[in-house]
Amino acid sequence: MHSPDAAAPPTAAELPSVRYDxxxxxxxxxLWRPLAGIVFLVALVFAAQLLITAIVSTGLYLGGLDLDQVADRLGGDPVTPTFLALVNLGWAAAIPAVWLVARALHGQTPGWVASVVRGIRWRWLLVCLGLSVAALAITVGVASLLPAQGTGTVDMDGSLNAWTSATRDFLLVILLLTPLQAAGEEYAFRGYLTQAFGGLAGRMGPRAGAAVAVVVPALLFAVAHGIGQDAPIFFDRFAFGLVAGVLVILTGGLEAGIAMHVLNNFLAYALALAYGDMTEAIHPADGTWWSIPVTLAQSVSFLVLTVLVARRMGIRTRTGQGILEPRRRPV
Known part of the structure; x- marks a missing residue:
């Protein structure tokens, strides 16, 4: 990448043609840079989460809660609006952490983590949000035709939950912070880790490098959701990571993964608030294999729709291809 004191960044035509990974x-x-970057990123995110937890805990204590009440609010069992806000803020902190690691070790400005055009393509992100709605509608339809898929799924034939102050607080947290949480996870797993493992495996050849860049972050993404998962739930998260990773390479950026992640979380949380239980939605424990057709319906439909629309719109998948669409604004 160009040096910081260069007169001007290279144009698209001057860049070598490379994929996102x-x-x-x-x-x-x-070789040591991506390895050190992975360790550095984990340490930064962990430190940020500890700091955020300390700040929130102190605020609750100064607000009049005793230590036991603070622990109850932040313990996650049951899930409270404060706990969900804490989790969301902790993952949102991954975005500046990724930017810092990418800049310090790879000379990248933030835009290079977003896409091959050095920034979020906002029009494309909005299109992907629409495609996510379509894919989730297909998913809900498939799920309604199958037997119960275990804890964390929702029976929409039951009565609506009562509206309470906790419902209001959950809704505010979901609307304001869940998009940041989803984007933070995508920047970490489909952003930095995809590029890091793509760089490490690049010497194996382009196809093998791409496979490693998709599979390993997807596996780490599933593992990061907890070691107590059963096989169907793990498969669901692993499949989500695979599809998001493939789309990063096929579309040249994080927009599709962010859109799918945000809409998926919105739907899961909204159904839990309306018909189910937030604790079970966030900490599912006993999925069934009937969840696999539902997972495949969402993954395959979103993948196919997104790739078809991306090709029709001429979305760039590599650097150095010339400008096929204008950048609306920087990251």
């Missing part, structure tokens, strides 16, 4: 080739290419 190969973007670390544009900067310093020593």
């Amino acid at each position: 190969e973007l670390h080739r544009l900067g310093p290419r020593a």
Whole structure:
């Protein structure tokens, strides 16, 4: 990548043609950099989450709660609006952490983590949100035709939950912070980790490098959701990570994964608030194999729709291809 004191960044035509998972080739290419970056990123996110927890805990204590009440609010069993806000803020902190690691170790500006055009393509992100709605509608339809898929799914034939102050607080947290949480996870797993493992495996060849760049972050994404998951729930999260990783490469950026992640969480939380239980929605424990057709319906439909629309719109998938669509605004 160009040096910080260069007169001007290279134009698209001057850049080598590389995929999203190969973007670390544009900067310093020593093998230790992505390895150190992974460790550095984990440490930064963990430290940020500890700091946020300390700030929130202190605020609750100064607001009049005793230590036991603070622990109840933040313990996660049951899930409270404060706990959900804490989780969302903790993952949102991954975005600046990724930017810092990418800049320090790879010479990247924030836009290079977003896409091959050096920024979020906002029009494309809005299109992906619409495609996510379509895919989720298909998913809900498939789920309604199958037997119960275990804890964390919702029976919409039951009565609506009562509206309470907790419902209001959950709704505010979901609307304001869940998009940041989803984007933070995508920046970490489909952003930095995809580029890091793509750089590490690039010497194996382009196809093998792409496979490693998709599969390993997807596996880590599923594991990061907890070691107590049963097989169907793990498969669901692993499949989500695979589809999001494939779309990063096929569309050249994080927009599709962010859109799918945000809408998926919105739907899950909304159904839990309306008909189910937030604790079971966030900590599902006993999924069934009937969840697999539902997972495949969402994954395959969104993947197919997104790739078809991306090709029709001429969405760039590599650097150095010339400008096929204008950048609306920087990251």
